[in-house]
Amino acid sequence: MTSKHATVRDLRRTNRATVLSRLYFDGPLSRFELSGITGLSAATVSNVTAELVRERLVVEAGQVESDGGRPRVLLRVDPGYAMVAGVDIGETGVKAELFDLAMNRLAAVDLPLPSKRGNSKQAEPAAVVAQAAAGLREVLAGVDEDKVLGVGVGVPGTVEQEPVRVHAQTIGWHDVPLADLLCEAGVSVPVFVENGAKTQGQAEMWFGAGRGARHAVILLIGSGVGASVITDGTIYRGSASSAGEWGHTIIQYGGRRCRCGASGCLEAYVGGEAIVERYRAVRRGKAVAGADEQANLATLLVAAEKSKTAARVLDEAADHLGAGIANLVNLFNPERIVLGGWAGLAIGARLLPRITEAVRTQALRRPFEQLTIELGKLGPDAVAVGAATLPVAALLDQRGTR
Amino acid sequence: MTSKHATVRDLRRTNRATVLSRLYFDGPLSRFELSGITGLSAATVSNVTAELVRERLVVEAGQVESDGGRPRVLLRVDPGYAMVAGVDIGETGVKAELFDLAMNRLAAVDLPLPSKRGNSKQAEPAAVVAQAAAGLREVLAGVDEDKVLGVGVGVPGTVEQEPVRVHAQTIGWHDVPLADLLCEAGVSVPVFVENGAKTQGQAEMWFGAGRGARHAVILLIGSGVGASVITDGTIYRGSASSAGEWGHTIIQYGGRRCRCGASGCLEAYVGGEAIVERYRAVRRGKAVAGADEQANLATLLVAAEKSKTAARVLDEAADHLGAGIANLVNLFNPERIVLGGWAGLAIGARLLPRITEAVRTQALRRPFEQLTIELGKLGPDAVAVGAATLPVAALLDQRGTR
DNA sequence: CGCCTAAATTCAAGATGTGAACGAAAGGGC
């Protein structure tokens, strides 16, 4: 309803949440600094922090002398207060990781998915759920469940919330109640599910190349292509959480067929799978036979040093990517664009200047000037890290609402 | 800074603002109904409305008997409390209108701009400012200025706020301090400036085809192409207010040259000017000589009844428009898309089914199913109406902050 | 005229943020 505040108690919740968030993101801070940053009076900060300390969520962390006067006592969120798990469901495998509140990795496990290449559907929900539950059991082995805030899951498809329903047109998932399925498979901590591009985006925003930006777009270029749009600090979801499907925007009307059914989608030009495919087609089968796309793309990148054909394929991909990014620039006017995903990172490492130049020529001048384009800092684990931030996010803005 | 509430006084402001907004948008309401809608207690509603009535912003508006008990007294914002002006700066003319608070049109005037077709720049800022000021003088003649809340101006370019700077790549405006210029030209009421597509969008959201939607995109297809993206009820501006430049997104990589300098922009395929141009090219000069684009497009639409060539040009435009809309659907996942602008309304009246079908085949299935596509309800005056809503919007959320 | 119902207002209670006063913890000068 009028979700905003009405009662004087909501005020307290809001203030608790902002203090807690500030402490979480801006590291150890003294009460004095908190007062300046949050705009709250010193009295209120004292009040709120006392509560948080009493609940053991926040702990003292040393002192800082302040020329002459009483030293400031630093406060920070206790990393050991709780743990969170993150699961990255990819098209070929499942990754499960365990973190403390400060996102230090405590455990990790990688499980393959049965590849039924013969079968049209790549991964049955049941098989995926089984592997995810197995992975979680492994990283949570010997851990007190009361200490686990929850588990976040990043999936390659759009996720509707309340109730959680996963749709992934490209791998044949429709209306999959993933959270419920995981519960039934024995996962007994709270489950949060979100699109993988969005979890990766949150990870880069919180800890990676997106830090400090209020408007940004984090790109996920793997086999497929996705994006996470951050508007004024929060992930944009649209009316049914499926916003940000950048990979299936059309940049070449009537162009190459895409696995989504339409023609000329960006994904058909710049997705890792598409690029490798393209190289294969251009060379008429004379190359890259292996099944591992990541290895194939690496081979292609090396080949481009000498082969003009290979270089041309990559340049073409970079130019099309530039067009796709230019569209984002014109539509969203972000201050930063971050290139992530295994294919994005691989291509970007070598071709970022060309990509940037392609954006410059195809975007409007003004918004381009207000933009920086960077590579992701968290590598391919970002999806799992971001998934694990979901329970943390819930903690940060619910603290007090419970 | 932490713009959100901190003190218990801000709470009052917020509640005043929500009550006032509710009264403004949802017409006459009783205190009892207000209590239900806003979630506030009856006591608070009584309190807040008493204040608003005392300030003459809200007045009683009749009664409604409620089976048996004390009848409810209806309250509404007093349309006569103040007036607002709206100016629509187009590429060929300036429109100025005066409204009361309920957006009843009290006066209107249309002034042409000196067309320097020979000159490369279409409209010097100075000439535009002079005409706008003249128009305002005319509609404000004999009006008590204290009663005028302010004037909103819709311009065909992006508008950076604080300080106001207008950039319009297509008509050669760079860094134009329009608000200041209007002040210097003798406009003595508060001036608000915003992109025309955005003001049109706000008008359709408040009073037209967008009512009730929280996520929507309002398209403005005139000579050029623009859009206003509404995310969760508010216009999306991006980091420097230039978000929503949909017309210059690329849908045909390497395609037709656009006046913005890039190739394959949507505007080069579906803008009113582009369509007429296209028809002229296809017929090799055999047609449409007049200078008035609107008349030319009308002619084309009639010709399409019989001429296959004309029909083909229009169908092609509709299909490309479908691709452009599909991109919006995939990126923003809106619940509604509204087609506006003189060209959009003209084409849509005849081709909406074809456009919708084109969207269906090119967008992802799920977000398409959650979408409706409609024509704008306010006609070509929407830009001016929306401009006039800017001071009203300021009133609605500042009431109490002042 | 009195009774009944429902809306609107009043009132006391509970919760919160704030500024000012107060207390605490250092360093520096003598």
Add this chain to the structure above:
DNA sequence: GCCCTTTCGTTCACATCTTGAATTTAGGCG
């Protein structure tokens, strides 16, 4: 060693706000 200064943190009286309950108001109906 003592006192002063500086700066951070806490306490407390106060003003403001929302709320639920009690009370008042305004009509309909018998």
